[in-house]
Amino acid sequence: MGFWRNQLSGPTDPAADAAWDRPEPRKGFFTDTSICIGCKACEVACKEWNGVPEDGLDLLNQSYDNTGALGASTWRHVAFVEQTTDRIEQARESGRKLVSLGMPSVRSRDDTALAGGGGTATATLTAPGDLVPGAAGGPGPIDAALPAVRWLMASDVCKHCTHAACLDVCPTGALFRTEFGTVVVQDDVCNGCGYCVAACPFGVIERRSGHEGHEKGAQSHGISIKGSGGSGGSGGSGGSEGTGAAGHQGGGSHQNAPSHAETNGEVKNVGIAQKCTLCYDRLGAGQTPACAQACPTTSIKFGDLDEMRATARARVAQLHELGYPEARLYGVDENDGVGGTGSTFLLLDEPEVYGLPPDPRVTTADLPDMFRKAGYAGLTMLGMAAAAFVGRRR
Amino acid sequence: MTTNPFDADRPPERRRRRHDDGSPDTGKRRRDESLMVPDVRFDSYYGRHIVKPAPWEKEVAAYLFLGGIAAGSALLGAGGRARGLPALQRAGRIGAVAGAALGGAALAKDLGKPSRALNMMRTVKLTSPMSVGSWILTAFGSFTGAALAIELGRPMLERRSRASGSGAVALLSTAMKLADGPATVGSAFFAPPLAAYTAVLLADTATPTWHESYRELPFVFVSSANLAASGLALVTVPARENGPARKLAAVSAIAELVAFERMQDQLGPTLSEPLRTGKAGRLLKASRALTIGGALGAVALGGNRVTAALSGAALMAASVCTRFGVFEAGMVSAIDPKYTVEPQRERLEKRRAAGVVDDSITTAR
Numbered sequence: 001m002g003f004w005r006n007q008l009s010g011p012t013d014p015a016a017d018a019a020w021d022r023p024e025p026r027k028g029f030f031t032d033t034s035i036c037i038g039c040k041a042c043e044v045a046c047k048e049w050n051g052v053p054e055d056g057l058d059l060l061n062q063s064y065d066n067t068g069a070l071g072a073s074t075w076r077h078v079a080f081v082e083q084t085t086d087r088i089e090q091a092r093e094s095g096r097k098l099v100s101l102g103m104p105s106v107r108s109r110d111d112t113a114l115a116g117g118g119g120t121a122t123a124t125l126t127a128p129g130d131l132v133p134g135a136a137g138g139p140g141p142i143d144a145a146l147p148a149v150r151w152l153m154a155s156d157v158c159k160h161c162t163h164a165a166c167l168d169v170c171p172t173g174a175l176f177r178t179e180f181g182t183v184v185v186q187d188d189v190c191n192g193c194g195y196c197v198a199a200c201p202f203g204v205i206e207r208r209s210g211h212e213g214h215e216k217g218a219q220s221h222g223i224s225i226k227g228s229g230g231s232g233g234s235g236g237s238g239g240s241e242g243t244g245a246a247g248h249q250g251g252g253s254h255q256n257a258p259s260h261a262e263t264n265g266e267v268k269n270v271g272i273a274q275k276c277t278l279c280y281d282r283l284g285a286g287q288t289p290a291c292a293q294a295c296p297t298t299s300i301k302f303g304d305l306d307e308m309r310a311t312a313r314a315r316v317a318q319l320h321e322l323g324y325p326e327a328r329l330y331g332v333d334e335n336d337g338v339g340g341t342g343s344t345f346l347l348l349d350e351p352e353v354y355g356l357p358p359d360p361r362v363t364t365a366d367l368p369d370m371f372r373k374a375g376y377a378g379l380t381m382l383g384m385a386a387a388a389f390v391g392r393r394r
Numbered sequence: 395m396t397t398n399p400f401d402a403d404r405p406p407e408r409r410r411r412r413h414d415d416g417s418p419d420t421g422k423r424r425r426d427e428s429l430m431v432p433d434v435r436f437d438s439y440y441g442r443h444i445v446k447p448a449p450w451e452k453e454v455a456a457y458l459f460l461g462g463i464a465a466g467s468a469l470l471g472a473g474g475r476a477r478g479l480p481a482l483q484r485a486g487r488i489g490a491v492a493g494a495a496l497g498g499a500a501l502a503k504d505l506g507k508p509s510r511a512l513n514m515m516r517t518v519k520l521t522s523p524m525s526v527g528s529w530i531l532t533a534f535g536s537f538t539g540a541a542l543a544i545e546l547g548r549p550m551l552e553r554r555s556r557a558s559g560s561g562a563v564a565l566l567s568t569a570m571k572l573a574d575g576p577a578t579v580g581s582a583f584f585a586p587p588l589a590a591y592t593a594v595l596l597a598d599t600a601t602p603t604w605h606e607s608y609r610e611l612p613f614v615f616v617s618s619a620n621l622a623a624s625g626l627a628l629v630t631v632p633a634r635e636n637g638p639a640r641k642l643a644a645v646s647a648i649a650e651l652v653a654f655e656r657m658q659d660q661l662g663p664t665l666s667e668p669l670r671t672g673k674a675g676r677l678l679k680a681s682r683a684l685t686i687g688g689a690l691g692a693v694a695l696g697g698n699r700v701t702a703a704l705s706g707a708a709l710m711a712a713s714v715c716t717r718f719g720v721f722e723a724g725m726v727s728a729i730d731p732k733y734t735v736e737p738q739r740e741r742l743e744k745r746r747a748a749g750v751v752d753d754s755i756t757t758a759r
């Protein structure tokens with residue numbers, strides 16, 4: 001029973017559930033955004049290693065982020081957010097609240113577990129303060145003056161969820177769970193149904209559009225896009241970025257541009273769902289993923305997931321002690337809505353500020369209930385039809 | 395809620411706004427400062443969507459309608475056979491086969507790699523409503539196809555066997571006669587799953603409005619399927635045999651209106667907004683009017699061939715509007731980050747206020 005209970009939600013070992021005989025230790029990332037310098041080496045390394053095609057050269061008007069979002073041809077995405085003092089104060093406030101909630105201590109807090117990168121990190125964290133000569137203090141200990149401006153930089157990636165909606169809903173079996181507990185698409189099996197795209201709670205996986213064998217035209221998402229949203233689309237659906245992406249098809253501006261063979265040589269896997277493989281090929285050869293290897297600041301750390309989680313916990317504890325209450329972890333707790341993520345993050349503000357969902361829940365967790373409701377509905381349909389035939393003819 | 399075109403150009407920190415509609419203070423919350431549910435604020439990364447909309451085009455919305463009309467028609471056809479209504483039986487079977495065939499084609503066309511459509515049959519996966527649905531559609535198509543082939547083929551064979559006196563042809567004709575029953579039962583058996591699974595298909599996604607409507611959407615969809623099928627029957631079947639279709643239209647119209655109302659209520663003000671506003675709102679309003687008009691017409695004027703056909707057309711149009719409206723609303727809810735962030739924030743803060751702090755993806759340690 002224990003096995004079945006955690007197949008759709010809750011903590012579990014995904015590789016073992018996928019019936020790997022001798023699974024490797026689960027691999028994952030810890031992306032420490034507090035020491036990210038926004039160099040985008042990870043983006044580039046990922047594209048180079050995996051042969052991911054170009055997907056639009058544009059100025060997006062989003063600070064230094066001209067990549068946009070994760071997608072079929074963007075498997076690492078570095079987010080840039082510029083914040084002023086009041087936003088920094090808000091981030092601290094929300095961080096303090098989080099601490100005061102007495103968040104779960106799955107592991108006892110263990111300061112001696114301070115691991116790689118932790119020691120030198122603080123200097124880098126204060127770096128944004130240097131941008132503004134006036135704010136000499138930088139975002140220092142808790143009572144020091146806050147800087148006038150700070151940059152948040154965060155390298156986002158597929159979360160390799162414990163309960164991966166993309167994998168569970170894939171009808172062809174193209175997505176599979178590797179022995180490392182990661183989630184990978186088989187390019188030669190996927191038929192481009194697009195179900196995984198809609199199912200991912202983090203908006204990671206996407207069907208590649210562009211020019212190859214058959215032409216699907218510009219990326220578009222059904223009937224709503226052409227008229228730029230249709231409804232009283234609030235919060236700037238599409239609009240916000242339309243300014244920057246003006247060079248490309250305005251309608252699909254919320255999306256990465258399609259890949260072009262003319263500018264990039266070969267474009268493969270058009271019409272196929274694509275995302276980070278956690279460098280399955282490199283892992284198989286005992287190598288570090290390209291992005292982690294290229295990261296010059298060790299912001300992207302790679303290793304056994306247990307170790308990553310421990311590192312993350314040690315790092316956030318250290319930052320709290322140094323007076324950065326805004327620091328918080330994302331994806332480390334395996335009781336969350338996706339059973340914990342393989343890619344964990346340390347963030348300096350609420351997740352939605354970085355474009356991450358604040359409370360994702362794997363959609364398949366409700367699947368038994370959905371099928372039950374559909375069953376009742378089916379019986380109702382049968383009942384309605386039967387009722388139409390009872391009684392007198394006509 | 396973009397108020398002016400320059401909003402898009404603002405640096406991110408100014409994009410913050412307080413969310414002041416939607417969550418009325420119920421007065422039930424404790425006043426303790428630390429336990430209060432704060433106002434839900436809505437942040438986003440440059441207004442970009444968090445979840446991705448399904449990369450599905452109109453074909454998928456059309457399939458929702460076609461699959462529905464096929465399922466409902468199969469039931470009417472089976473009922474027609476049971477009650478000895480040959481025209482209804484024939485129309486139902488044709489509707490079922492045509493709907494399933496066109497729907498299947500629409501689905502294949504929407505694939506990123508249509509040449510790999512058969513990869514759907516590579517595996518049976520219960521966690522994938524699309525896999526389950528592919529098998530349902532296949533089974534349904536086989537049974538309805540067989541039923542229709544028997545209905546159309548048998549008279550031909552019988553004529554030939556009479557003319558030639560061939561025993562083999564007569565035997566085949568008898569076999570077909572025997573198979574007719576099972577084929578009808580099979581098509582009726584797979585009809586309700588075909589109509590209902592499409593709701594699960596939409597609901598089993600991260601698309602906020604689709605997912606959160608999973609409790610009521612199957613009821614909306616099966617009612618809409620019945621409506622469409624009764625509409626088709628009202629158009630194609632002579633008045634002397636359209637009694638069941640008229641009754642079905644009436645029952646299904648009520649069921650759909652009730653289920654839809656309930657669905658909107660359950661979604662709450664934020665998540666039901668895409669169903670009420672914009673293009674989806676217009677489609678769904680039109681659907682309601684057509685449903686009521688069509689059903690009243692079917693009940694009151696269904697005895698007349700012309701008015702029956704008009705009512706039937708209205709009912710089919712209503713079903714089209716329902717499907718495209720729900721489809722469109724989902725797309726809107728995925729593209730606007732508000733519909734992802736606000737409900738998630740709200741439920742997170744609610745859980746935290748209730749003292750549940752061990753299931754958040756964001757942790758302090």
Ligand code: SF4
Pocket residue numbers: 158159160161163164165166167183199200201202203204205275
């Ligand atoms: S983040 Fe999305 S694409 Fe990545 S494993 Fe999770 S559900 Fe799949």
Ligand code: SF4
Pocket residue numbers: 166169170171172173174175185189190191192193194195196197207272273
């Ligand atoms: S698009 Fe490909 S990987 Fe995604 S669900 Fe469909 S078949 Fe599976």
Ligand code: SF4
Pocket residue numbers: 045046047049050075076157275276277278279289290291292
């Ligand atoms: S692990 Fe490999 S595929 Fe994934 S983002 Fe890093 S470089 Fe790209």
